[in-house]
Amino acid sequence: MAHKRFDNPVAQYFYNIYEAVTTTLIGLKLTIKTFFTKPVTVRYPKVDILKGEPSPENPLLSHRVYDRFRGVLYNDVFKCTACGLCAQICPIDCIYIEAKKIPEGKGLILFRFDIDEARCMHCGLCVEVCPVNSLVFTREFDYIKPSTDEMIERFVDEETNKKLIQIAIEKAKKAAAKKAAAPKPQAAVKPPEKKSETSTEKASENKEEEEKK
Numbered sequence: 001m002a003h004k005r006f007d008n009p010v011a012q013y014f015y016n017i018y019e020a021v022t023t024t025l026i027g028l029k030l031t032i033k034t035f036f037t038k039p040v041t042v043r044y045p046k047v048d049i050l051k052g053e054p055s056p057e058n059p060l061l062s063h064r065v066y067d068r069f070r071g072v073l074y075n076d077v078f079k080c081t082a083c084g085l086c087a088q089i090c091p092i093d094c095i096y097i098e099a100k101k102i103p104e105g106k107g108l109i110l111f112r113f114d115i116d117e118a119r120c121m122h123c124g125l126c127v128e129v130c131p132v133n134s135l136v137f138t139r140e141f142d143y144i145k146p147s148t149d150e151m152i153e154r155f156v157d158e159e160t161n162k163k164l165i166q167i168a169i170e171k172a173k174k175a176a177a178k179k180a181a182a183p184k185p186q187a188a189v190k191p192p193e194k195k196s197e198t199s200t201e202k203a204s205e206n207k208e209e210e211e212k213k
Contacts (some may be wrong), residue, residue, distance in 0.1 A: 006011050050139055070122040071140040073115050075155050079134035082108035086126035086135055095126060102165065106172040110156050117143060118151040119186065133172040 003019065006012040025032075042049060065071075082099035083092050098112035127135055145151045156164070 013176060038143065049117060065139045065141060067139070068167065069137070069139050069141065070124060071138045071154070072117060072143050073120060074136055074138050075113055075115070075158060076134040076136075077110055077155050078167070079132050080113065081132055081134075082110050082113075083131060085131070089125045089129050091123065091125070092119055092121060104169050104172060106168050109161070109168050111161055113155045115153045115155075117149060117153055118148040133140070181207045 004015060006015060038192070047166060051064070082097065084097050084099070087093075087095040087097045094116040094149070096114040096116075097109050097110070099108040101108055127137060143151075
């Protein structure tokens with residue numbers, strides 16, 4: 001709404017009142033609409049709000065946690081490439097990664113991947129930047145622990161680390177076998193080089209032509 005100006009101060013005064021009331025009502029449109037809507041009580045935990053069920057009070061609503069809900073972070077370490085982009089982009093440094101290379105394996109291997117859920121502010125930057133979609137938000141909302149120290153989720157333990165090393169070794173073996181089985185490119189055959197005529201040969205040819213003449 002464009003603000004108008006009047007030469008008459010009385011007209012300007014009443015127009016300012018009209019504009020203030022109108023813009024306030026436009027801003028409170030959604031609030032007023034929600035104010036007269038009957039509230040819905042979710043009967044948790046009797047209602048499984050992860051699966052959801054229709055609301056008897058309001059058919060337009062559903063007792064359900066939506067798919068885009070930003071709950072607890074989860075990392076699939078078997079998909080993770082240990083690139084470290086999530087830890088680099090995290091604004092509060094709540095992701096801790098340790099990855100190394102082993103001589104007999106292929107690629108980086110995770111030795112540590114921890115997320116401090118107590119510090120995480122669920123901004124979603126780490127999920128967006130993940131190139132293989134191994135880091136995702138779950139729909140878990142009732143994440144409760146006795147202390148903040150127990151809210152550090154550790155996704156790589158000793159057993160998981162052994163599995164990751166074994167997978168890396170198998171990948172390296174497959175890559176080596178594939179390379180060995182691939183046909184070797186044949187060397188290009190060079191055409192025979194033409195011998196350049198020497199000056200003595202040219203001179204003898206010129207003499208023969210003169211004698212024939």
